[in-house]
Amino acid sequence: MRITEQHLFGHQTRRLGKMRAEQLKLQEQVSSGKRVSRPSDDPDAYARIARIDFKTQGIDSYTQRVEAVKTRMTVAEDALFQMSNILVRARELTVQGLNGSQNEGDRKLIAQELQGIREHFVQLGASEVDDQYVFSGVKSNVAAIAEDGSYQGGPEGALVEVGEGIKVDVAINGGAIFDGEVNVIGVLDDIIARFEGGDLESGDDMLVSLQKAEDQVSRGHTRIGARLNRVILAEDLGEEIKLSLAEERQSLADADLADTISRMLGLEQSLQAAVQVSQSSLQPSLLQIL
Amino acid sequence: MSLFNLMNIGTNALGAYRGAIEQSSHNAANVGTPGYTRRRGNLQSLALGRSVPAGVRFGDPRRIVDNISAGSMREARSRASSLEGRIPTLQTLEAIVAPEDGGLAPRIGNVLDGFGRLAARAGGLEERSSLLNEAQTLVNMFHTSHAQILSMKAPLVRSAESQVAAINDISEQIADINGQLTRAESTGGEASDLRDRRANLLDELSGFVNVRALEHKNGSVSVSLESGHTLVTGTNASELIATDGNLYQRGIKSSPNSDPVKLDTERVGGRLGATFEAYNEDVTGALEDLNEVAYALAESINEIHREGYGLDGETGRNFFEIDGPLGAANTIRLADGVKGNPEGIAATADSNALPGGSDLANRIAELRDKGLDLLDGASVIEGLSGLQNLIGRELAQAEDEAASASDQEALFKNIRAATEGVSLDEEISDILRYQRGFEAAGRLVQVADEMMNTLLQMV
Numbered sequence: 097m098r099i100t101e102q103h104l105f106g107h108q109t110r111r112l113g114k115m116r117a118e119q120l121k122l123q124e125q126v127s128s129g130k131r132v133s134r135p136s137d138d139p140d141a142y143a144r145i146a147r148i149d150f151k152t153q154g155i156d157s158y159t160q161r162v163e164a165v166k167t168r169m170t171v172a173e174d175a176l177f178q179m180s181n182i183l184v185r186a187r188e189l190t191v192q193g194l195n196g197s198q199n200e201g202d203r204k205l206i207a208q209e210l211q212g213i214r215e216h217f218v219q220l221g222a223s224e225v226d227d228q229y230v231f232s233g234v235k236s237n238v239a240a241i242a243e244d245g246s247y248q249g250g251p252e253g254a255l256v257e258v259g260e261g262i263k264v265d266v267a268i269n270g271g272a273i274f275d276g277e278v279n280v281i282g283v284l285d286d287i288i289a290r291f292e293g294g295d296l297e298s299g300d301d302m303l304v305s306l307q308k309a310e311d312q313v314s315r316g317h318t319r320i321g322a323r324l325n326r327v328i329l330a331e332d333l334g335e336e337i338k339l340s341l342a343e344e345r346q347s348l349a350d351a352d353l354a355d356t357i358s359r360m361l362g363l364e365q366s367l368q369a370a371v372q373v374s375q376s377s378l379q380p381s382l383l384q385i386l
Numbered sequence: 387m388s389l390f391n392l393m394n395i396g397t398n399a400l401g402a403y404r405g406a407i408e409q410s411s412h413n414a415a416n417v418g419t420p421g422y423t424r425r426r427g428n429l430q431s432l433a434l435g436r437s438v439p440a441g442v443r444f445g446d447p448r449r450i451v452d453n454i455s456a457g458s459m460r461e462a463r464s465r466a467s468s469l470e471g472r473i474p475t476l477q478t479l480e481a482i483v484a485p486e487d488g489g490l491a492p493r494i495g496n497v498l499d500g501f502g503r504l505a506a507r508a509g510g511l512e513e514r515s516s517l518l519n520e521a522q523t524l525v526n527m528f529h530t531s532h533a534q535i536l537s538m539k540a541p542l543v544r545s546a547e548s549q550v551a552a553i554n555d556i557s558e559q560i561a562d563i564n565g566q567l568t569r570a571e572s573t574g575g576e577a578s579d580l581r582d583r584r585a586n587l588l589d590e591l592s593g594f595v596n597v598r599a600l601e602h603k604n605g606s607v608s609v610s611l612e613s614g615h616t617l618v619t620g621t622n623a624s625e626l627i628a629t630d631g632n633l634y635q636r637g638i639k640s641s642p643n644s645d646p647v648k649l650d651t652e653r654v655g656g657r658l659g660a661t662f663e664a665y666n667e668d669v670t671g672a673l674e675d676l677n678e679v680a681y682a683l684a685e686s687i688n689e690i691h692r693e694g695y696g697l698d699g700e701t702g703r704n705f706f707e708i709d710g711p712l713g714a715a716n717t718i719r720l721a722d723g724v725k726g727n728p729e730g731i732a733a734t735a736d737s738n739a740l741p742g743g744s745d746l747a748n749r750i751a752e753l754r755d756k757g758l759d760l761l762d763g764a765s766v767i768e769g770l771s772g773l774q775n776l777i778g779r780e781l782a783q784a785e786d787e788a789a790s791a792s793d794q795e796a797l798f799k800n801i802r803a804a805t806e807g808v809s810l811d812e813e814i815s816d817i818l819r820y821q822r823g824f825e826a827a828g829r830l831v832q833v834a835d836e837m838m839n840t841l842l843q844m845v
Contacts (some may be wrong), residue, residue, distance in 0.1 A: 097806070098419075098804045099804070099808070100803045100804065100807030100809045101417050101418070101809065102417075102807050106799070107800070120801070124595055135484050135778020136476075136480060137778075138780040139775050139779040139782060140697055143771045143772075143774065143775045145769060146491060146767070146774065147767060149488060149491070149492070150477075150491050150492070150754075153495045154499065161502060161505070161506045164503070165506055168506075170725060226507065226510065227509075227510065228509050228510065234739045234741070235741070235742065236741060237509055250738075250742070251739075253739045253745065254505065254506075254742045254743060254744040255505065256502075256506045257748060257752075263748070266507075308534045321746065359600070369660070381643075381815065
């Protein structure tokens with residue numbers, strides 16, 4: 097086959113051009129650390145990466161909600177803990193008041209302290225986080241316990257997804273705790289009235305009612321504790337999923353630096369060789385003889 | 387044998403070798419001229435009558451052509467151009483639908499997650515306000531993407547127009563040369579330069595459209611498109627017209643008033659074919675897909691939101707407003723009922739569960755992974771990443787195939803050049819050879835002259 101000048105020079109230009117393009121691509125990979133930065137780099141890998149990123153964003157959102165729910169549950173738990181404590185104190189006072197050695201004046205003082213506990217209980221029932229009453233169920237804009245001690249909140253029904261498929265109700269039905277088998281405020285009011293009025297014929301029922309009240313509050317405490325645990329579990333699970341997603345993403349997206357750099361060095365050598373060879377092969381020509 | 391004949395032989399030879407050297411020099415001088423086809427004339431031995439030797443003449447130089455490789459090269463060039471021509475459009479589309487920060491996907495995620503967060507404090511206003519901000523950001527991004535893709539249309543139309551203008555110009559030039567050539571060659575001999583020019587014009591034309599060239603006995607070439615429509619026949623050239631996404635051909639000059647014929651843009655090839663494909667398939671398709679995603683998202687959210695009750699007790703509100711599926715990404719906006727009115731956002735579908743109920747907010751948040759009817763069962767992220775994937779694949783494929791078509795073009799170019807191209811080694815060794823001949827001829831003339839003198843002195 098005849099070899100013409102245009103062939104020789106054209107061939108050289110094409111060859112070198114291709115090598116330089118390849119070199120540029122590898123340089124970009126090394127400097128960015130990424131093998132896939134655009135869909136056209138690897139369309140299917142990019143699609144998977146996009147899905148991973150979307151999912152990761154979702155998990156980050158769960159994390160935010162976890163914080164919000166944890167705060168509500170923690171405040172509720174604390175309030176219930178304090179409620180248990182003051183009910184224990186109420187029982188102590190009642191036992192004291194029922195003791196025969198007490199006179200009318202003493203009982204009136206006990207009644208006063210019990211009144212203080214009654215008001216404290218109502219206050220605890222009105223615990224709030226960010227203007228949302230914690231024990232009022234979905235009626236979060238209204239305090240849980242009314243003046244007369246009845247529950248004026250709403251039912252539960254504020255499920256929050258805190259992890260994949262894990263939903264926790266952030267609304268707490270205070271009614272089940274304060275106004276269930278017994279109405280806690282009612283029990284306290286009864287005792288206060290009887291101590292003030294001096295009716296002491298039968299006192300055991302007071303203690304029975306108080307015990308029931310304490311149990312009600314304690315059961316509520318346990319339930320809320322369990323919810324809190326579920327939230328923490330969801331948080332840990334989310335972290336695990338995020339980690340494994342990050343690993344998968346790395347294997348898809350990131351450049352294997354060792355491999356890329358060695359390819360780059362090999363290419364540089366080929367380029368040098370090509371340039372030198374071209375110099376020597378283009379020189380000899382009959383032009384020198386003419 | 388007469389001495390005059392001897393002189394004659396010498397003179398003829400001098401002329402012949404001078405002509406031969408001229409031709410080789412011409413070739414050598416044009417070694418770098420793109421599209422130059424080497425000329426070759428034959429040195430033919432001359433005889434007067436049947437047997438009287440008369441030396442040598444230098445015959446008519448002709449171009450040494452390889453039409454088969456030329457045709458293959460043009461076809462490969464058309465193919466390479468038809469692929470390369472789409473690459474800039476696809477690269478721009480890729481940058482729009484798959485920007486570095488993720489583009490639409492994370493912003494859609496923010497809106498859906500905004501509802502998820504609302505569930506944790508449905509009685510509050512802050513979460514609603516921030517949800518409105520996220521939604522407005524998403525709306526803005528839809529608008530921007532739509533506008534960016536739409537703005538690609540006008541430049542493509544202008545490209546098509548300028549490419550068509552170039553094609554029409556080349557067609558006219560070829561038609562013109564056809565006429566000149568027929569006249570020039572009617573007296574015998576080859577109009578090499580005209581033929582070279584015409585061949586170069588055909589090469590150039592093949593970059594714009596895929597053409598077939600057929601040479602007739604009278605030397606004119608007719609040029610037609612892949613679909614068979616004729617661009618040039620004899621001295622007549624047709625006119626191509628480009629409008630938005632369509633290509634027409636007005637008949638050859640003999641019937642200028644005939645109605646333009648519509649051509650199939652998918653069978654045009656070359657850079658013009660690429661421009662039409664970019665316009666009709668790539669850009670139009672991307673716009674349609676974007677609108678489809680916007681419509682599906684807005685309608686899916688609205689369907690749920692309408693069932694809900696805002697903090698103000700109102701129901702039946704849309705969250706987004708869209709003017710139908712066409713241009714949805716352009717017309718999408720926050721609905722009047724919620725814009726600037728956070729209380730209008732619903733989190734529950736049960737009026738008795740106000741303000742803290744979260745059932746509806748959760749249903750909207752769950753659209754993250756849910757298949758949407760309006761996307762044929764695909765989720766919103768699948769719809770978006772489907773668009774990215776399509777463009778990415780088209781681009782990767784175009785780049786790949788363009789490179790290999792380009793290699794093919796180079797291969798045929800070399801094969802063609804092997805026949806048509808100038809080799810300096812060849813020309814120079816020819817020049818040396820002819821120089822010898824010239825010297826010999828000159829010596830011959832001297833010898834004849836001396837012999838003549840000898841005779842004359844005898845007289």
